[in-house]
Amino acid sequence: MKINPMNPDIEARYVVGIDLGTTNSAVAYIDMQQKNFAVAPFAVPQLVAPGTVEARESLPSFHYEPAQGEFEAEATALPWSSHAPVVGILAREHGAAVPGRLAVSAKSWLSHSGVDRKAELLPWHGAPDVNKLSPGEASRRYLEHIRRAWDHAHPEAPLAEQDLVLTVPASFDEVARELTVDAARAAGLPRLCLLEEPQAAFYAWMRKHRKTSGMEAGQSILVCDIGGGTTDLTLIETEASKDAPLTYRRVAVGEHLLLGGDNLDLALAYHVEKKLGGSKLAPAVWSILVRRCQQAKEALLGADAPENYTIQLPARGRSVVGDSRQVELERDEVAQLLIDGFLPEVAAGDRPDVRQSGFQEFGLPYAPDAGITRYLTAFLAEHGNVRPDYILFNGGFFESAGLRRRLLDVLEKALDWKPQVLQADRLNLAVACGAAEYGRIRRGQGTRITGGLARTYYLGVGQDRGEPSAICLLPAGLEEGETVPLTDRTFRLYIRQPVEFSLFTSGTRTTDRPGDLLPIDEETMRPMPSIKTVINSGKKKTADQVNVQLLAKLTAIGTIEVWLEEQGGNRSWQLQFDARAATQTDRAVEEDTANRAGVMDESMAASSIGVIRAMLHAGQKEASKGLFKKLEENTGLDRSEWPPALLRRWLEETLLLGDCRKAAPELEARWLNLAGYALRPGYGFAADDWRVANVWRIKQAGVEHLRNEMCRAEWWILWRRIAGGLTENQQLELANPLIKQWNSRIRNPGVKKTGKPTGFQFGDHESAEVWRLLGSLERLQVARKEQLGELLLIWLERKGTRISNGAAVWALGRIGARVPSYGPLNTVVPADTAEQWAERLMQLNGSTKECAFALMHLARKTDDRYRDLSDDARRKALQWMQTNQVPNRLQKLVETGGLLDSEEQDRAFGEALPPGLHLAG
Incomplete structure (x- = not known):
């Protein structure tokens, strides 16, 4: 994404800082025509009640979509629009009672690597009729509200023409930064630069206090920034300078932690739930409780806190215990719960717990350990057991004096360390004010914090030689706008064929220099979303190699560019972070495992490709028989042992032999079989998205031998095998005609079918493969899955669960699974729906393995109340399993949860997976 950086030579009247927060956003500005350069907050007009607009110093980062007719048209009008989205105070207050x-x-979802960050996810588990937003779209709407509010107040100086500084967490990955920039640009704000929030907080402090602080060269400052969603830790050191009394350098940044005020709200909600009787509240009531607990927390931990606070809940929800609809909380009770839970006593050597957090209520990957003090001591230990001379608190978490005191007491006791606390003014506005101050400093009117890039970045090389290594691309400390040419090394670049560029980053390896070739250290180098692409050049189609040198750059807006420049030529290619392909960052380690699973022998690959060519030759109809058997003989390996690298090579050769499909049904069936087998499960290996796109090209032409049931069945098997690599739209294109046809057959069983065999003139085998395909399409929207599940159950209730219908039972389990195999959590069907399906499945009295496995998927425990069946429903499922002597392993997954073992993963997928490739569940 290219955006023109802010140019200091363009003398816009205002420099404006925007703190786009998880819970609240704020704006501050400096009028550069005023001699004193005072920083002023911009009060953002917003709806505070239906029909009431007031300007406030912060804009709550909440978006509410009213139901049709919920408000009169004029009730949501703003001075600049009669149809603006409802964001801010009204959204927060009114939405607390209508969380769907x-x-x-x-902002937290923008950094969530386990979902498609560009998908329409929010509200998470929203109402059926709500139009969901992507995290980026929600961010865009907040920024657009700010822009239009500013333009209304300053028509002579539109915000898009001012010098704008937008803040992000220091720990944001490159994808999250790019998505933030995308949101700003879509909101009409193309001129901006990014600034890390802890630095912004320190700029705000510098503006008011640096001249009287008494700091000396060689001292260090810890910025501890804990907001609504994240914990950000930053170390800054002071240095002597000829040009200024003192300069500052940022030397370290902590890892990204989803740990902040939201976690306190959840912990308090769990506590209240237990006081109500212990049974889980219904999701709708729980969402209301979390918002009420946020209010209770702010009241009981704030200044002049009352001794008691009453939380009231609406009288609804199937899991509410008794008639108790309110809970009394005591100030000391809440303080002890939250302070001990999030700021526990620690020892100098303590490290955070790496086990999975229990806080999964909103689907966000919260930090696995709630103990902020453990992360803090670990951070200081990783950077030389430093004991900073000063500490600066920032973020809404530290609005509570009690939390500030507790953190200092714990650290003093554990580390024998008592830093001087820097005065923090207006924590809710510090980041915005500091961002505006940074915008002024960019014009050369103050002292800038140096330090540049927070982490060291690496590019994986030499992985085809068996020992992965990485070259240092950009060193920690590189300043914005600097370019690093790596001219001392030459690399071989493969063009016109699928390639993958593995990227790594480290927050602790601060001494590696550009060009250093290093072994990949899993302890200190964290994998980033890899870049998977095909480098094209000219009109040629054949694969080739070219020698290139690397050039890396940290742009003026704080994003990274990597260029490949031809040695001795004029061609160059830019590697770009792909936000779409990088939405499954958590699979990086698994992909690396798959890439190395079985070292492929080139002679084996060449000879086996010769077998494929001979047996798929268009003129040899009979030669296609026994293809897999001959490949096993050629390789000396059982098909379950074929490594992904070899399978993908076969797939690429198979694509070149696609014309054989026209020659004979037997050849087409074998071609489809081999293509799907070689590419399964459609993701997880370098450039699989490119391969899937090439296979998808045959979709338009369809089955060549349409009247041959064997070819049609292999057609459905192919798409089922690679379903994990298909986009939502591709899956929908496959599913829609099939669902329509099943709907017609099942709901109108007496109507005689005519026409081509693409309808339902095929037999049991093809029907089974169609069901399995539909069950594998996990990216379908919830409404489609609910429709499909209902059709499956009507079919099973009419036909029974005999072996011939086992595929339909299997498909029901996959469609209603609590833990998807590869799909995003936002497409999981609601728990109420899965509960009804489980009840109807058990009433079929089918004791087959398929029924047991499907029931496990429907009732599997996840510890997420939005996905889990009720306790009663899971007890019924366990009773059915015990009666039908289902293996204990499946019972345990329903009773306590856990991960599928390799055999269960194969059953969930429908066949064995290639070595090194795994499903998410």
Whole structure:
């Protein structure tokens, strides 16, 4: 994404800082025509009640979508628009009672690597009729509201023409930064630069206090920034300078932690739930409780806190215990719960727990350990056991004096360290004010914090030689706008064929220099979303190699560019972070495992490709028989042992032999079989998205031998095998005609079918493969899955669960699974729906393995109340399993949860997976 950086030579009247927060956003500005350069907050007009607009110093980062007719048209009008989105105070307050229409924590979702960050996810588990937003779209709407509010107040100086500084967490990955820039640009704000939030907080402090602080060269400052969604830790050192009394350098940044005020709200909600009797509240009531607990927390931990606070809940929800609808909380009770839970006593050597957090209520990957003090001591230990001379608190978490005191007491006791606390003014506005101050400093009117890039970045090389290594691309400390040419090394680049560029980053390896070739250290180098692409050049189609040198750059807006420049030529290619392909960052390690699973022998690959060519030759109809057997003989390996690298090579050769499909049905069936087998499960290996795109090209032409049931069955098997690599639209294109046909057959069983065999003139085998395909399409939207599940159950209730219908039972389990195999969590069907399906499945009295396995998927425990069946429903499922002597392993997955073992993963997928490739569940 290219955006023109802010140019200091363009003398815009205002420099404006925007703190786009998880819970609250704020704006501050400096009028550069005023001699004193005073920083002023911009009060953002917003709806505070229906029909009431007031300007406030912060804009709550909440988006509410009213139901049709919920408000009169004029009730949501703003001075600049009669149809603006409802964001801010009204959204937060009104949405607390209607959580299914309220989008929250968009900023946290922007950094969530386990979902498609560009998908329409919010509100998480929203109402059926709500129009969901992507995290980026929600962010865009907040920024657009700010822009239009500013333009209304300053028509002579539109915000898009001012010098704008937008803040992001220091720990944001490159994808999250790019998505933030995308949101700003879509909101009409193309001129901006990014600034890390802890630095912004320190700029705000510098503006008011640096001249009287008494700091000396060689001292260090810890910025501890804990907001609504994240914990950000930053170390800054002071240095002597000829040009200024003192300069500052940022020397370290902590890892990204989803740990902040939201976690306190959840912990308090769990506590209240237990006081109500212990049974889980219904999701809708739980969402309301979390918002009420946020209010209780702010009241009981704030200044002049009352001794008691009453939380009231609406009288609804199937899991509410008794008639108790309110809970009394005591100030000391809440303080002890939250302080001990999030700021526990620690020892100098303590490290955070790496086990999975229990906080999964909103689907966000919260930090596995709630103990902020453990992360803090570990951070200081990783950077030389430093004991900073000063500490600066920032973020809404530290609005509570009690939390500030507790953190200092714990650290003093554990580390024998008592830093001087820097005065922090207006924590809710510090980041915005500091961002505006940074915008002024960019014009050369103050002292800038140096330090540049927070982490060291690496590019994986030499992985085809068996020992992966990485070259240092950009060193920690590189300043914005600097370019690093790596001219001392030459690399071989493969063009016109699928390639993958593995990227790594480290927050602790600060001494590696550009060009250093290093072994990949899993302890200190964290994998980033890899870049998977095909480098094209000219009109040629054949694969080739070219020698290139690397050039890396940290842009003026704080994003990274990597260029490949031809040695001795004029061609160059830019590697870009692909936000779409990088939405499954958590699979990086698994992909690396798959890439190395079985070293492929080139002679084996060449000879086996010769077998494929001979047996798929268009003129040899009979030669296609026994293809897999001959490949096993040629390789000396059982098909379950063929490594992904070899399978993908076969796939690429198979694509070149696609014309054989026209020659004979037997050849087409074998071609489809081999293509799907070689590419399964459609993701997980370098450039699989490119391969899937090439296979998808045959979709338009369809089955060549349409009247041959064997070819049609292999057609469905192919798409089922690679379903994990298909986009949502591709899956929908496959599913829609099949669902329509099943709907017609099942709901109108007496109507005689005519026409081509693409309808339902095929037999049991093809029907089974169609069901399995539909069950594998996990990216379908919830409404489609609910429609499909209902059709499956009507079919099973009419036909029974005999062996010939086992595929339909299997498909029901996959469609209603609590833990998807590869799909995003936002497409999981609601728990109420899965509960009804489980009940109807058990009433079929089918004791087959398929029924047991499907029931496990429907009732599997996840510890996420939005996905889990009720306790009663899971007890019924366990009773059915015990009666039908289902293996204990499947019972345990329903009773306590856990991960599928390799055999269960194969059953969930429908066949064995290639070595090194795994499903997410």
